[in-house]
Amino acid sequence: MNAPTGLDFAAIPERIQAEVQRAIQRSIKGVEYFSSSGPTLGSTPKDVLHSRGTMNLYHYRPMSDEIYRVPVLIVMATTNRGYILDLVPGQSFIEFLLRRGYDVYMLDWSAPRPEEKSLRMEDYVLDFIPDCVRRVQADSGEQDVSVVGYCFGGVLSLLYGSIFPDGPMKNLICFTTPIDFREMKLFSNFSDRRYFDVDRLVDSVGNVPPEMILSSFEMLRPASRTVSQIQLWENIWNDEFVKSYRMFDRWATDTLPLAGEYFRDITKDLMWDNKLFNDTMSVGGRAAKLENIKVPILHAVAEHDHIVPYDAAKHLIAKIGSADKEEVMLKGGHVSLVAGANATKRLWPKLDSWLGTRST
Amino acid sequence: MTDKITDPVALWQKMVGEMEKGFNSFATKAMETPEFSQAMNRAGGAAAGAQKQFGDLMEKYLLSMNLPSREQMTGIAERLQSIEGQLGEIRSMLSQMSASGGSPIDAAPRPPRTKRPPSEGGGPK
Numbered sequence: 481m482n483a484p485t486g487l488d489f490a491a492i493p494e495r496i497q498a499e500v501q502r503a504i505q506r507s508i509k510g511v512e513y514f515s516s517s518g519p520t521l522g523s524t525p526k527d528v529l530h531s532r533g534t535m536n537l538y539h540y541r542p543m544s545d546e547i548y549r550v551p552v553l554i555v556m557a558t559t560n561r562g563y564i565l566d567l568v569p570g571q572s573f574i575e576f577l578l579r580r581g582y583d584v585y586m587l588d589w590s591a592p593r594p595e596e597k598s599l600r601m602e603d604y605v606l607d608f609i610p611d612c613v614r615r616v617q618a619d620s621g622e623q624d625v626s627v628v629g630y631c632f633g634g635v636l637s638l639l640y641g642s643i644f645p646d647g648p649m650k651n652l653i654c655f656t657t658p659i660d661f662r663e664m665k666l667f668s669n670f671s672d673r674r675y676f677d678v679d680r681l682v683d684s685v686g687n688v689p690p691e692m693i694l695s696s697f698e699m700l701r702p703a704s705r706t707v708s709q710i711q712l713w714e715n716i717w718n719d720e721f722v723k724s725y726r727m728f729d730r731w732a733t734d735t736l737p738l739a740g741e742y743f744r745d746i747t748k749d750l751m752w753d754n755k756l757f758n759d760t761m762s763v764g765g766r767a768a769k770l771e772n773i774k775v776p777i778l779h780a781v782a783e784h785d786h787i788v789p790y791d792a793a794k795h796l797i798a799k800i801g802s803a804d805k806e807e808v809m810l811k812g813g814h815v816s817l818v819a820g821a822n823a824t825k826r827l828w829p830k831l832d833s834w835l836g837t838r839s840t
Numbered sequence: 841m842t843d844k845i846t847d848p849v850a851l852w853q854k855m856v857g858e859m860e861k862g863f864n865s866f867a868t869k870a871m872e873t874p875e876f877s878q879a880m881n882r883a884g885g886a887a888a889g890a891q892k893q894f895g896d897l898m899e900k901y902l903l904s905m906n907l908p909s910r911e912q913m914t915g916i917a918e919r920l921q922s923i924e925g926q927l928g929e930i931r932s933m934l935s936q937m938s939a940s941g942g943s944p945i946d947a948a949p950r951p952p953r954t955k956r957p958p959s960e961g962g963g964p965k
Contacts (some may be wrong), residue, residue, distance in 0.1 A: 499849065531928050533921055543949050549953040581955040595917050618936075622953070669872055675881040692884075699871065703863035710856055836957035 505717030518726035522563030524574045529585070530615050532708040533558035534592040534599070534739070535549035537615055538562075539585050543578035548839035550650055551583040551620040553612060558604070558738060559693050562588035564731045564819050565630070568723075572818060576828050582839070583620055587612045587633075592739040595688040599739035601746070602764030605639045613648060613822045624650035626839060630818060631656050631788065635756070638770060638796075639763055645772040651838045652777045653831065654796065655818050656788045659770070660752045660757040663792035666700055671751045678747040690735040697735070700786050726817065757795065770796070776804035778834050780827055783809055806834070 530537040554574075556562040558753040565576040565586070577584050591598060616625050627635030627649050634657030641649050662668055670676065681688070698705055708725070717719040738746075746795065755761035777800055781793050790809070797807045810817060810826045817827055870876055899909055908916075 495847070495849075530932060531924070544955070545951055546955045547951050547953055548955045583950075583953070593917060593921065595921070620953075645925075666871055669874070669877045670880065671879040672874060672881070674874070675878045675882070677885055678939065680885060700868075701864045702867045703860045707856060707860040714853070833957075833959075837959060840956055840960075 493634060500580065501741050502717050505528055505702050506713065509716045509719075510713075518730060519568050521568065521727060521730065522561075522566045523568070524566050524572055524578070526586075529619060530612070532608075532611075533596050533684075534590050535612070536588045536590060537585060537612045538588060539619060540574055540585060543575070544581045547581050547583045548811045548836065549622060550624045550839040551585060551616050551622055551628050552577065552628060552835070552839075553616050554584065554586040554627040555609065555627060555637050556586060556588045557631040557633045558589050558636070558742070559632060559736055561731065561734050561736065562586050564815065567727050567731075567819055571727075571824065573818060573823065573828060576824070580832050580836070582835070585612070585616045585619075589736055591690070591736050592687050594686055597682075597740040600741045600764075601639075601749070603739075603743065604636055605643065605763045605768075606766070609636060609640045610644070617648060620625075620837055626651040626653070626835060628653040629655070629657060631658075631814070635659070638756070638767045638773065639761070641775065642768040642772040643763060643766050645774060648806055649775055651835060652775055653835065654772065654777070654779045655827075656782055656785055656793065656814055657779065657796060658788045658792040659793075659796050659799065660792050661754050663789055664751075665789070667696065670696060670699075671747055673752050676747070678744050682744045686740050687737040688740060690737045690811075693738060694733060694735040697732075697787065706816075724820065728820070732815075755782045757799075768800040771801040773800050776838050777802050777806070778831070779805075780817065780831070781806045781807065781809050781814045782814055784812065785814045785817070787814040 498628070525541045526538045527541070528536060529539045554562070554565065556565075566572045569575060574584055574586070613625050613627075617623060625648050627637045627641070629635070629652070634654035637652060637654065638657065641652055658664055672679070708729070712722070712725050716727075749755045749761060753760070755770070756770070759769050759771070777797070779793070779796050781788075781790055783790075785793075794807075799806050808830055810830070812822055812826065816822055902909060
């Protein structure tokens with residue numbers, strides 16, 4: 481080491497050689513990147529149990545010799561595709577659950593069609609989810625069903641659970657689920673009722689286009705997309721990095737449109753009036769108070785969640801009426817909490833230990 | 841090997857990371873202001889209005905060309921959706937019938953629902 485300058489001159493040739501090799505690898509892998517299609521996502525074997533417009537109900541084929549009595553229904557967020565929970569073998573939450581002995585169903589969403597612009601919150605909460613729960617009961621032969629909701633899928637699950645407190649939901653697990661929408665500061669400002677004319681927007685476009693949803697997500701961290709592309713170029717020689725980048729990038733940009741009336745309901749009831757937090761929420765004329773939920777509940781939140789900040793999610797457990805309730809905060813962001821290499825070590829084992837004892 | 845303090849690549853990566861954080865933080869502060877909301881929604885509203893006017897114009901054009909209107913196409917789509925729904929129901933019924941009747945279609949045996957959590961002695965199998 482050269483003390484006055486802090487430089488290790490002996491190591492410089494080695495470093496230059498490594499960088500030259502990486503530069504060559506970048507050129508080769510860069511060509512490969514643009515000529516290949518990336519990993520296949522969502523490939524865990526499944527059957528489509530039911531499909532109706534925007535709603536799809538999947539049943540994943542069991543992967544263990546015996547399974548828990550209570551089936552699990554995952555309710556996906558309406559803005560994104562469910563394959564984030566089924567990326568590739570070894571990084572699939574679904575596969576993890578199947579190998580741990582759960583019987584797994586998923587309520588996933590397709591893009592709502594133009595004629596589905598009239599779908600409202602009540603269609604999701606009073607029709608789609610109950611319909612899927614009934615089909616899970618019929619298919620599994622069990623009366624009890626555990627429900628897992630991710631992000632806004634968690635909000636829909638909470639509304640369902642608060643309107644149908646007498647079952648058949650046996651356990652509820654929410655991932656990064658907001659209830660205090662004032663605390664989603666940027667979304668709240670984007671939809672400021674003084675300036676945002678939701679009626680005009682919905683009346684004009686019908687379903688809210690996915691580009692608009694994607695833009696609003698990307699505006700939360702406007703520099704991150706550019707930086708992630710710089711990082712991709714720097715690491716393009718690294719196959720594992722590129723695979724992971726492609727999986728998450730494809731999912732993040734595969735945003736779904738939202739049914740117009742549903743978007744109007746979300747904006748007015750949740751973003752403007754914060755009704756879920758204020759205990760004034762109703763869906764289709766039926767009161768939806770969180771205190772009505774009495775089943776065991778686990779709420780997993782992420783320490784660095786920029787989409788659902790902790791302040792927007794932290795009151796959930798306090799407002800739930802259950803005696804058996806737990807919040808767990810784990811390292812990670814909104815997506816890395818549930819998917820990717822870190823989720824396999826953090827959230828998934830926690831969920832397994834919590835849900836396993838409540839699934840018999 | 842060079843350490844992180846003297847490694848120009850590591851320094852570059854650190855600088856990019858810091859720039860990202862700084863820009864995101866700056867932009868977030870700007871976007872939290874009512875002025876930003878007003879400007880953004882004014883631009884968005886104008887775009888939505890233009891889109892509606894364009895849509896109306898297109899509908900008149902299609903009518904003059906004796907082409908089906910959007911409403912008619914939507915009607916056909918709704919009927920198709922209804923047919924799809926009914927096909928799904930029929931498929932589901934057939935699956936259930938074959939399962940109960942022992943037919944091989946979709947009737948793969950399911951594992952027993954007897955699993956116990958490891959804490960109760962139900963270790964991995």
